[in-house]
Amino acid sequence: MPDLAIAPDFPLDSLNTFRIPARARRYLRVDEPGQVAAALADPALAALPRLVLGGGSNLLFTRDFDGLVLHMALAGRAVIGEEHGHTLVRAAAGENWHDFVQWTLAQGLGGLENLSLIPGTVGAAPIQNIGAYGAEIKDVFHALTLFDPDSGAQRVLRGIDCRFGYRDSIFKHADGARLIVLDVTFALPTAWQPNLRYAELAQALAGVDAPTARQVSDAVIAIRRRKLPDPAVIGNAGSFFKNPVVAGEQCARLLESFPNLVHHRQPDGSEKLAAGWLIDQCGWKGRNLGAAGVYPQQALVLVNNGGASGADVVALARAIQRDVYERYGVQLEPEPVFI
Secondary structure: OOOOOOEEEEEOHHHOOOOOOOEEEEEEEEOOOHHHHHHHHOHHHHOOOEEEEOOOOOEEOOOOEEEEEEEEOOOOEEEEEEEOOEEEEEEEOOOEHHHHHHHHHHOOOOOOHHHOOOOOEOOHHHHHOOEEOOEEHHHOEEEEEEEEOOOOEEEEEEHHHHOOEOOEOHHHOOOOOOOEEEEEEEEEEOOOOOOOOOHHHHHHOOOOOOOOHHHHHHHHHHHHHHHOOOOOOOEEEEEOEOOOEEOHHHHHHHHHHOOOOOEEEOOOOOEEEOHHHHHHHOOOOOOEEOOEEEOOOOOOEEEEOOOOOHHHHHHHHHHHHHHHHHHHOOOOOEOOEEO
16 A cells, blocks of 8 residues: 555645645645545545646635545656557646646647646536636546546546536536546647637737747736736636626626626537626726736636635625626636635
């Protein structure tokens, strides 16, 4: 059995990008898959509430965690073969997402460049079905290996099994919430074409003939750095709210009162609204509520200005939700998980 260096009363401040003070009753850094099985084979540890932690970029601690934190630090990445016009690349769950994207580009492989500079780990990417600039994980997903605590065994999930949706997957629902991702395999197209569907990205590359995957990545990085705060400097979890999706009829009614409403028609006829625009129109951009605030360059990002608690961030989020609902009748849903 692997060594289990279980740490009691462990500080989590540096393990969440909001930099919110919190402590775990028990903590285990997972460097090899066998540690997960070993930890959960211990009746005392298995009985505790459990939090699987990656980069801590999609959660908000509102209190100490009275349970076991499994900090997934599994490392490793490799090109593993080709299949149906795609190159298969696999990365362990603890790999830094942006570093992995840059590694694929260094191998001459395109497909992940639109997802550059997203904070977090590889293992968290399919859980959230992360997306940006016209691309989502589901577009390049092949399979993942997971540990199932109920059976005590590893198994593989394919794309259809993951039930991907907008910032959604099986892992965010009751029948998948206990599953622990160990590694992820992506299928990157050998006949790569740039994805410039996102208007801001297309504009950034307007003067470039036949942009390479590296050039697309560089453009995405430049846009994100211009608009979003660096979590190493200002505590944040990136986009705090999902872009709400409403029925086409509701969007039409809103346009009658708000003709400048930013909206994007979806294939099923629904409309995706820009949460940042809604928040900005309600006057929250650049405003603070206690030690928590809304980032001046992007209304979708809530920040810890220094010394904020989880309760401070929640209070700010609730105030924003209330104002947006009162003005537009649209309910904003947070992206981060509240712990």
